Every structure is written in C-alpha cells, then in structure tokens.
Amino acid sequence: MPELQLEVGRRQVRVTHPERVLFPGDGVTKGDLARYYVDISPALIPHLRDRPFTLKRYPYGIRGQAYFHKQAPKGTPSWIPTRQFRTWPREGGSRLVDFTLVNEPAALAWMAQMNCIDMNAWYSRVDKPERPDYVVFDLDPPESRNGFAQAIKVAHLVREALDGLELRSYVKTSGADGIHVLVPITRRYSYPETYELAELVSLRLEAENPGLVTTEWLKKKRRGVLVDHRQNGHGKTIASAYSVRPKPGAPVSTPLRWEELGEKVRPRDFGMREALKRVDKHGDLFEPVLEGGQALGPALRSLRG
Secondary structure, three states, rough: OOOOEEEEEOOOEEEEEOOOOOOOOOOOOOOHHHHHHHOOOOHHHHHHOOOOEEEEOOOOOOOOOEEEEEEOOOOOOOOOOOOEEEEEOOOOOOEEEEEEEOOOOOHHHHHHHHOOOOOEEOOOOOOOOOOEEEEEEEEOOOOOOHHHHHHHHHHHHHHHHHHHOOOOOOOOOOOOOOOOEEEEEOOOOOHHHHHHHHHHHHHHHHOOOOOOOEOOOOHHHHOEEEEEEHHOOOEEEEOOOOOEOOOOOOOOOEEEEEHHOOOOOOOOOOHHHHHHHHHHHHHHHHHHHHHHOOHHHHHHHHOOO
C-alpha cells in the first residue's frame, strides 16, 4: 500500500506503511491509529498541550519489543516544539533532555507515524514544571476473575474518601486493566504534596478495607486492589484520556461519569469507535480535570490530623 498523506489543519503528515498491523488478531493498522488520533484530537490535545511528552514506540506492534524516547528523535518536524528539562535516569547521574510537545492535531498524527500507540505526558506543564495539574490514583486490580469488579468498588471508595475531603474527582478506564481517578488542583502545590495526599488517602483506605485495598507494591505480597499513590512524582507520565492502549482489541482510556462505573463495566469495553461516539454525545467528560481550582491545603491538614 502506498504511504498515507494526512491533511491535518495546515500540515501535511506522511504516514509510511499505513497497512502495518499493530494489533494482530484485531487487524488494527498504523493507518487506523493515525486516523483515530486525528479524529479524536479536539478532545485529546488539551490534555497533552504544553506537557513534556514521552514517546513509547511499537515498531513491531503490540507483541513486539517497545522502546522509550524521552529525547526528541532525529527527524522531528521543525513545527513540533521541544522544551529542555533535566532528568535523573535510574542508572544514575542526570542529563538534559529535549522533550517534544504535542500541541496540535498534526503532532498526534506524527506520533502515530512514529508507531506510538499510547500518548504519555507529564502531569505538569512547561511554564510550571514543578506544579502538577492533578493528583492521580492508579488502581491496579488483582489477576482474578472478579478483579476488575473489585477495582470498581475501590474506585468508588476513593471517590467517597475524596468527597469527604471536599475534593472533586473524575474517573476513566486506564484502557489496560485498571482505573484512573484524577483530582484537579490549583497549580500551586508541589509533587511531594500531591504524593502525600495520595499516600495518606490510600493508607487510610487500606486500613479501613483490609483484603480489598492495598498499597503493597510487590505483587506476590499483594492482596486486593493496589491503590498506587507512587505515580505522583516529577517526570511521571500517565496514558492520557482518549489514548489507545497496547492491548488486544485496541482499547481506549475512556472518561466515564461516576454513575456509569457500575458492575457491568469491563476494562476493555471502550475502543476507538466507542471513544469517538462518546465525545460526539457527551463532549469531553475530562475537561474539568484541566480547570483545576481545588486547594489541597485543607485536605492535607485533615489527613495529617
């Protein structure tokens, strides 16, 4: 098949090998992925704009080896901006990295050209890199037949705990096997403060719901649903709302109304077609996440007790 030329706004984005199947068993191709990201871009771009972006590339599809690019790769179009930040790799030391910014629909299409399946960006923006926009609770269910049903129950417990602290929260499927709960905040709190809030809420829920909620990191020691507060940290990324995930069926991380998160929901109920239909019907249910406005001080004082 010849390469695909996408007209995206005032840009032309070339997608090579659009027939390449990225999801064996589902027939979802690189071209399908690029078209989806262009179509969903009005809802997705606001969640990525001005956030340092990490490329996670799947040149051989979801069954092949993936690899990460924090540094903007050679050949990045001149119209995709970059911003430089210092990172501290696990192997030690530090280095300066030029991160790409996905600020327009054409940049999304180019990420698909680079075989990026999911879209991962920082919680903070380049103008205030030390000030996140939200607190994240990442719920990871156990590998059991009713694991996701347990995660749904725990998500509602997280919401109730946050309601008790007078904090609004928003929920989405992770698109993989879990659930993400986000708390939008004003941009004056540090990553250590968001970590502390998530940790204190998680520990309280663990104490109140033994066997159902856990903060244990090691899977072999874990019983119940992991409420992972450790995802709150500088340079951490999360698969964005409306991001396709590298799982069979090409599921999408999909915002839900809390009342929709019932026992019949399954982690991979929502694919690209469903995500687009939901945005057409409901608009972006995660738009309030970007509006912030919530102070953490009173909640932190209450939790510190």
